[in-house]
Amino acid sequence: MSKIPSALSLGIRRGNLEVRQFARQRESVVFTLLFPVILLAIFGSVFKDTIAPDVTFSQYFLAGMIASGLVNTGFQALAITIPLERDFGALKRLRGTPMPASSYFIGKSILIFISMVIQILLLLGFGILFFGVELPTDINKWITFSWLVLLGSACSTALGIAFSIVPKSGRGASAVVSPIVIILQFFSGVFFVFTQLPTWMQQVAAIFPLKWLTQGMRSVFLPDSFASQEVAKGWETGKTVVILLVWLVIGIFFSVRKFKWDRD
Amino acid sequence: MSLIEVKGLKKSYGDVHAVRGVDLEIEDGEIFSLLGPNGAGKTTTVEIMEGFRTRDSGTVSVLGFDPQTRGHESRKWRDRIGIVLQSSADAGDLTVLETIDHFSGYYSNPRNVDEVIHSVGLVEKENALIRNLSGGQRRRLDVALGIIGNPELLFLDEPTTGFDPEARRAFWALIQNLRSDGTTIVLTTHYLDEAEALADRVAVINGGVIIEVSTPAELGGRATSQATVAWRDGEITKSERSDNPTELVAKLSSHFGGEVPELVVSRPSLEDIYLEMIGGSHE
Numbered sequence: 001m002s003k004i005p006s007a008l009s010l011g012i013r014r015g016n017l018e019v020r021q022f023a024r025q026r027e028s029v030v031f032t033l034l035f036p037v038i039l040l041a042i043f044g045s046v047f048k049d050t051i052a053p054d055v056t057f058s059q060y061f062l063a064g065m066i067a068s069g070l071v072n073t074g075f076q077a078l079a080i081t082i083p084l085e086r087d088f089g090a091l092k093r094l095r096g097t098p099m100p101a102s103s104y105f106i107g108k109s110i111l112i113f114i115s116m117v118i119q120i121l122l123l124l125g126f127g128i129l130f131f132g133v134e135l136p137t138d139i140n141k142w143i144t145f146s147w148l149v150l151l152g153s154a155c156s157t158a159l160g161i162a163f164s165i166v167p168k169s170g171r172g173a174s175a176v177v178s179p180i181v182i183i184l185q186f187f188s189g190v191f192f193v194f195t196q197l198p199t200w201m202q203q204v205a206a207i208f209p210l211k212w213l214t215q216g217m218r219s220v221f222l223p224d225s226f227a228s229q230e231v232a233k234g235w236e237t238g239k240t241v242v243i244l245l246v247w248l249v250i251g252i253f254f255s256v257r258k259f260k261w262d263r264d
Numbered sequence: 265m266s267l268i269e270v271k272g273l274k275k276s277y278g279d280v281h282a283v284r285g286v287d288l289e290i291e292d293g294e295i296f297s298l299l300g301p302n303g304a305g306k307t308t309t310v311e312i313m314e315g316f317r318t319r320d321s322g323t324v325s326v327l328g329f330d331p332q333t334r335g336h337e338s339r340k341w342r343d344r345i346g347i348v349l350q351s352s353a354d355a356g357d358l359t360v361l362e363t364i365d366h367f368s369g370y371y372s373n374p375r376n377v378d379e380v381i382h383s384v385g386l387v388e389k390e391n392a393l394i395r396n397l398s399g400g401q402r403r404r405l406d407v408a409l410g411i412i413g414n415p416e417l418l419f420l421d422e423p424t425t426g427f428d429p430e431a432r433r434a435f436w437a438l439i440q441n442l443r444s445d446g447t448t449i450v451l452t453t454h455y456l457d458e459a460e461a462l463a464d465r466v467a468v469i470n471g472g473v474i475i476e477v478s479t480p481a482e483l484g485g486r487a488t489s490q491a492t493v494a495w496r497d498g499e500i501t502k503s504e505r506s507d508n509p510t511e512l513v514a515k516l517s518s519h520f521g522g523e524v525p526e527l528v529v530s531r532p533s534l535e536d537i538y539l540e541m542i543g544g545s546h547e
Binding site for chain 2: 003004005010013017020021024025088089090092093095096097098099100262
């Protein structure tokens with residue numbers, strides 16, 4: 001008798017299946033991938049000012065949209081779809097097979113990572129074509145961008161899986177999850193310039209990852225001169241890494257220890 | 265050693281004692297049916313054997329393995345069993361073939377995908393999206409996913425709910441084929457005729473305890489119980505319960521001078537016996 005397939009190879013198989021399944025759900029493809037682009041179009045058309053020399057609002061907003069795209073496609077999507085899968089009984093059925101939990105998580109991570117990459121490409125392409133967004137030319141900024149996307153998507157995925165234990169039913173999941181994400185977006189300086197927000201909002205936002213992802217993306221897409229206009233008068237790169245890592249560990253801990261396969 | 269051994273199994277949810285000391289032995293190669301009304305402890309017992317729930321006390325051995333164990337050993341165990349749950353639906357954006365093929369990848373020694381699709385009668389639907397299947401077809405897909413891993417032991421929970429009579433007969437034939445291939449089957453069902461048609465042995469559970477384990481023909485003293493002889497005498501239908509129905513029929517035959525009008529000889533159905541058993545133990 002041959003051996004049981006490894007968790008990693010099954011994870012890749014699951015990723016393949018998740019992507020195929022996702023691609024066939026046209027409404028959610030459009031909503032998940034195009035919604036940030038639509039927001040960019042709206043905000044970019046309404047606010048045409050520059051907020052600093054060489055920094056248009058579109059440029060500022062693009063950084064925020066890429067960051068919050070990481071939260072939308074990961075945290076929000078998973079925290080809503082996993083409870084639905086649980087309601088359907090799909091998770092319980094998987095639990096009854098030799099497929100390990102880690103393969104399920106790997107599959108979700110692959111799906112989330114691919115949809116994030118597509119979304120980022122759409123946002124960048126759209127920003128460049130219609131809103132005069134300029135891409136950084138410094139290789140170091142692209143290195144920062146890469147680890148921010150990797151760490152941000154890992155963090156967002158882990159927290160989305162962890163938070164999927166909170167909604168009691170699939171139907172109610174959206175009502176629980178969406179307000180949290182929207183409030184975080186307002187508090188974290190996605191829709192408004194962060195420094196113009198009340199201090200208490202800034203302090204609340206600083207507990208959560210989105211604020212740090214947003215600030216990190218600004219360090220990539222805005223000129224370095226803008227760093228002095230941040231609350232901390234700098235990009236706080238080191239602190240960003242630490243906070244994202246802490247949230248990643250929290251997310252993984254709850255995903256592994258508390259994941260619910262069954263409704264009751 | 266039996267394929268499944270359950271001893272002194274207990275499980276409570278708060279103040280509710282769902283299972284209050286269940287003992288069961290299920291042998292290699294048999295179809296064993298667990299019968300009981302809702303809330304009798306049936307689902308809890310089966311889900312403990314399936315490794316979905318933990319027990320409070322007692323011992324459980326399934327294929328020589330404690331279902332409560334986790335980790336790699338648990339994967340090796342799950343590789344040998346198949347589970348068809350009561351209700352599992354998916355978003356339905358995959359085809360029948362894709363889904364079965366994907367699940368086959370979970371197992372070390374899966375059955376041939378085409379053969380499984382053929383055996384559950386979904387060949388014509390193999391490229392259909394799951395969302396476009398009828399209820400009965402979805403159920404057959406559930407069964408396909410339960411058997412794709414070539415299990416030694418298969419759990420079937422209410423497998424034919426929502427089937428039309430023809431589909432149910434076809435399904436029974438499929439289950440009997442699996443058994444003749446050597447698969448042990450644990451069947452929970454509400455349909456007494458299904459248990460009668462398929463099961464080698466049935467256990468009746470009520471109030472969290474096993475009331476009786478027997479063959480369907482012998483359950484509740486059915487084989488030796490009195491037969492009812494009914495016939496028509498002029499305008500009225502008469503019936504009589506008898507230990508010696510053949511004698512009675514002979515007497516009637518000579519009384520009528522040959523053919524007895526509208527003669528029926530019957531013994532209690534499995535359903536009659538079952539209802540009597542669970543009714544008698546209601547508290």
